[in-house]
Amino acid sequence: MARDKVRYALVGLGHIAQTAVLPGFVNAKNNSELVALVSGDEEKREKLTKKYQVEYSFDYSDYRKLLYSGLVDAVYISLPNHMHARFTVDALQAGVHVLCEKPLAMNVEDAKVMAQVSEVTGSKLMTAYRLHFQRANLKALEIARAGQIGDVRFFNSIFSMRVKEGNIRTDKRRGGGPLFDIGIYCINATRSFFGELPEQVFAFANQGFDKRSLEVDEMLSVVMKFSGGRMATFIVSFAGNHQAVYDVVGTTGCLRLENAYEYYNDMTLYYSKLSAPTRTYKYKKSDQFGPEIVYFSDCILNNKTPETNATEGVLDLMVIEAIMQSVKSRKPVNLTALSKTLHPTLKQAIHRPAVDNKPVRVHIENPSMD
The missing domain is CATH 3.40.50.720 (NAD(P)-binding Rossmann-like Domain)
Structure with missing residues (x-):
């Protein structure tokens, strides 16, 4: 143009x-x-x-x-x-x-x-x-893909927030619920590390814990099996204390990213390897x-x-639908294997300074009780 x-x-x-x-x-x-x-x-x-x-x-x-x-x-x-x-x-x-x-x-x-x-x-x-342009996440991916923690064997994540009663995130008709709202971060992060769709998923969900989860699930626990016997697990919740972290464990080392999915906090990446001191990388809050x-x-x-691209969005929804099917059937659900997918690299990192924490707000409220 x-x-x-x-x-x-x-x-x-x-x-x-x-x-x-x-x-x-x-x-x-x-x-x-x-x-x-x-x-x-x-x-x-x-x-x-x-x-x-x-x-x-x-x-x-x-x-x-x-x-x-x-x-x-x-x-x-x-x-x-x-x-x-x-x-x-x-x-x-x-x-x-x-x-x-x-x-x-x-x-x-x-x-x-x-x-x-x-x-x-x-x-x-x-x-x-x-997060495909955020340096902390891209650094973790670079370390893992370079084989610096050996062969990646499993991924585990927790993402929780205390959503206010009546917030749009609790409205089923509008696509609310923790799986669509925050679980998609865990799914996309897992696929980025493994570079493919899971072969099989199994999930439990809990609903009705309180008034916030009468229409949507309050919490989901998901297990995903990838090729080569690799595994991933995550829990997402709308009624838990605020947490956003993932761990990636390989045969010779591991990674841990704190505040992994946030856009309003600093992030800390820990890189541990056998017989070596833990390396710590700190990333100041920035505009994402x-x-x-x-x-x-x-x-x-x-x-x-x-x-x-759009295919990335489709693939995450394929996993979401499989998870929803597993919750309903209470059985594992298989996914059709696909070729390797695109993945972000550190070359995509773009930094912009943190934005105003208190911009003009018109007819909105914080979704979280925290």
């Missing part, structure tokens, strides 16, 4: 959009320009366009009008999960590129349609896996949303295929 900046509309102005994506656009200004906001809340549109000096704003009812207006080249979809597919397909069909929050859709079928429309129209579709916008804009401007 002739322009040196990609013009974006941010679609959806909920918590993640206001606290992270909008400030992230400030850090992506070298090759990205936020020109429009889309929301069904008039006050949000009015106050946030003024705060971030955005020229245009649209109601959801005028979304298609925006797409065919010629005002934007791309959209960042930051909507509830159940709205991802429809708003993405509309944009792709209009020739507008899409950076869509994860999970890509509510099911594999919808995600495959999104990928197919992207291929047919030539409009790029990227799943917003921000600006880098993914910068990366996607670079792909658009230079006609490159994003590493975090």
